[in-house]
Amino acid sequence: MTDRLSDVGASLVAVGLLWALGVTVASQLATVPFAFPIGIVGALLASVGLIAIALGDVDD
Numbered sequence: 791m792t793d794r795l796s797d798v799g800a801s802l803v804a805v806g807l808l809w810a811l812g813v814t815v816a817s818q819l820a821t822v823p824f825a826f827p828i829g830i831v832g833a834l835l836a837s838v839g840l841i842a843i844a845l846g847d848v849d850d
Contacts, residue, residue, distance in 0.1 A: 796846030802839025806832045 809832030817829075 793846065796843050799839040799842025799844075799846055802842060803836045804839075806834070806836030806839055808832075809835060 810829045811832075813829040813832060
């Protein structure tokens with residue numbers, strides 16, 4: 791179970807970072823007034839992923 795949690799956490803980190811990066815690039819290429827809140831969602835996903843990795847790495 792903990793290995794699965796670490797895998798899910800790693801996926802969330804990857805998706806969150808790519809999300810935030812994509813929003814940052816999009817906001818530089820075009821005027822996107824709501825880019826900051828959308829970028830925050832990506833950062834939150836990455837944060838949840840890091841917590842899941844940490845919880846998954848705890849030895850029972």
